[in-house]
Amino acid sequence: MTVTDQVHVLIVGAGFAGLTAAIECKRHGHQVTLLESFPEVKALGDIISFGANAGRIFKRWPGVEEQFDKICIQSKGLLFKNYLGEDLIYQDWDKEPYYGKNFNGHRGEMHEIIYRHAIEVGVDIKLGHRVTDYFETDTEAGVVANGERFSADVVLAADGVRSKGRQIVLGYDDKPKSSGYAIFRTWFPAGELATNPLTKFMCENGDYHCGWLGPDIHFLAATTKGGKDFSWVCTHKDEADIEESWSTPGKLEDARKVLEGWEPAVQAIIDATPPDSLVDWKLVYRDPLPTWVSPKARIALIGDAAHPFLPTSIQGASQAMEDGATIAVTLELAGKQKAPEAIRAFEAIRYGRVRAAQLTGESTREKWHKADFDNLKNTPEKIKLPREEWLLGHDAEKHAYEVYNETIAALEAKA
Numbered sequence: 001m002t003v004t005d006q007v008h009v010l011i012v013g014a015g016f017a018g019l020t021a022a023i024e025c026k027r028h029g030h031q032v033t034l035l036e037s038f039p040e041v042k043a044l045g046d047i048i049s050f051g052a053n054a055g056r057i058f059k060r061w062p063g064v065e066e067q068f069d070k071i072c073i074q075s076k077g078l079l080f081k082n083y084l085g086e087d088l089i090y091q092d093w094d095k096e097p098y099y100g101k102n103f104n105g106h107r108g109e110m111h112e113i114i115y116r117h118a119i120e121v122g123v124d125i126k127l128g129h130r131v132t133d134y135f136e137t138d139t140e141a142g143v144v145a146n147g148e149r150f151s152a153d154v155v156l157a158a159d160g161v162r163s164k165g166r167q168i169v170l171g172y173d174d175k176p177k178s179s180g181y182a183i184f185r186t187w188f189p190a191g192e193l194a195t196n197p198l199t200k201f202m203c204e205n206g207d208y209h210c211g212w213l214g215p216d217i218h219f220l221a222a223t224t225k226g227g228k229d230f231s232w233v234c235t236h237k238d239e240a241d242i243e244e245s246w247s248t249p250g251k252l253e254d255a256r257k258v259l260e261g262w263e264p265a266v267q268a269i270i271d272a273t274p275p276d277s278l279v280d281w282k283l284v285y286r287d288p289l290p291t292w293v294s295p296k297a298r299i300a301l302i303g304d305a306a307h308p309f310l311p312t313s314i315q316g317a318s319q320a321m322e323d324g325a326t327i328a329v330t331l332e333l334a335g336k337q338k339a340p341e342a343i344r345a346f347e348a349i350r351y352g353r354v355r356a357a358q359l360t361g362e363s364t365r366e367k368w369h370k371a372d373f374d375n376l377k378n379t380p381e382k383i384k385l386p387r388e389e390w391l392l393g394h395d396a397e398k399h400a401y402e403v404y405n406e407t408i409a410a411l412e413a414k415a
């Protein structure tokens with residue numbers, strides 16, 4: 001590919017969607033510029049999960065898997081208990097169908113590795129650039145950041161749940177809405193939990209994963225780094241205003257109220273949680289957008305900007321990565337002159353799959369939160385974490401190559 005044939009891709013947002021799109025676009029020969037509003041990269045967040053469908057993408061990036069192996073959770077299964085502390089079922093990963101390697105760990109630590117990898121492969125990342133406007137013409141697309149105009153062949157808006165890119169794509173300002181749930185989340189050194197008789201089972205034999213289920217609430221706890229780090233999340237009903245922010249401090253007394261009457265191990269975990277580590281994150285939701293593509297098809301929304309996920313899908317970050325892997329292929333196959341075709345093909349390839357994956361977040365939450373708690377001990381199979389071939393066995397890059405021509409033909413037939 002000569003430099004003049006190279007597609008210039010401008011990406012907004014250095015989350016997992018933006019960084020994956022950037023790395024994959026570099027792998028497929030495109031020129032990439034990425035703008036991120038944060039002035040520096042900090043290890044923000046707590047636990048994040050990537051299914052085998054995302055693991056397959058990471059494995060194509062030299063050196064990344066080896067770095068992840070040192071920090072990711074190595075638990076061998078997931079024990080489910082009810083809120084009274086009675087064991088329900090142990091989901092043993094060695095006995096489940098294997099669809100590939102998944103990676104779960106601290107979001108900030110994993111993000112830093114991917115960020116460094118993007119720099120290593122030559123992505124031009126400009127931190128401290130907050131995008132305030134998007135534009136497109138018949139021949140280019142671009143953004144305004146810090147008062148400066150940046151243009152390229154296409155723009156990928158990977159700017160998260162509060163995406164500014166949505167305005168130009170939809171033609172109106174689309175407000176997120178409350179899902180009716182919020183999630184307490186935290187990550188801290190296991191400390192006293194490693195010796196407390198109630199909780200040491202999670203720390204003494206390496207990493208462990210345990211979930212407690214109660215009426216309209218679930219509480220998941222995990223240890224990592226050989227049982228040294230501890231994290232927990234608790235999804236519960238919440239009708240509060242959706243001023244979603246990762247830095248909203250959570251209050252331990254609110255968590256205690258939500259988990260009143262739950263078994264002593266859960267109370268011990270809350271008691272051991274450093275108060276300033278707790279985040280209270282209102283779960284934002286939105287109806288599926290009618291499109292992720294701008295009128296001239298030079299701007300695409302990707303990741304949470306296009307499709308926020310409920311955490312119970314355990315797929316938000318993985319689907320964000322599949323977006324990047326797919327678009328890198330469609331841009332390669334379409335080439336610079338037909339870049340809008342690539343953007344339309346990306347949406348057509350991804351839309352139905354993403355919707356199906358989003359719905360798993362609702363179905364899993366419903367089966368955990370609305371379980372027949374009086375009978376659960378007799379029917380524990382019902383609450384197992386769904387692990388399905390269509391979702392986890394998927395190879396986004398391979399799939400994009402396979403279906404590109406038929407997708408273009410279908411789009412042309414519709415036009």
Ligand SMILES: Cc1cc2nc3c(=O)[nH]c(=O)nc-3n(C[C@H](O)[C@H](O)[C@H](O)COP(=O)(O)OP(=O)(O)OC[C@H]3O[C@@H](n4cnc5c(N)ncnc54)[C@H](O)[C@@H]3O)c2cc1C
Binds near residue numbers: 014036047163246
């Ligand atoms: C700080 C932070 C912490 C998180 N912690 C967790 C966690 O612990 N567990 C978990 O499961 N999920 C977490 N998430 C969400 C999770 O990363 C995403 O849901 C998922 O990975 C999809 O990623 P995304 O790249 O689409 O969106 P995001 O991860 O939200 O990334 C969007 C990026 O765009 C940047 N951005 C936004 N607006 C602009 C703008 N106008 N100009 C330039 N840049 C902009 C943001 O700063 C951010 O870096 C976190 C997200 C963020 C931003």
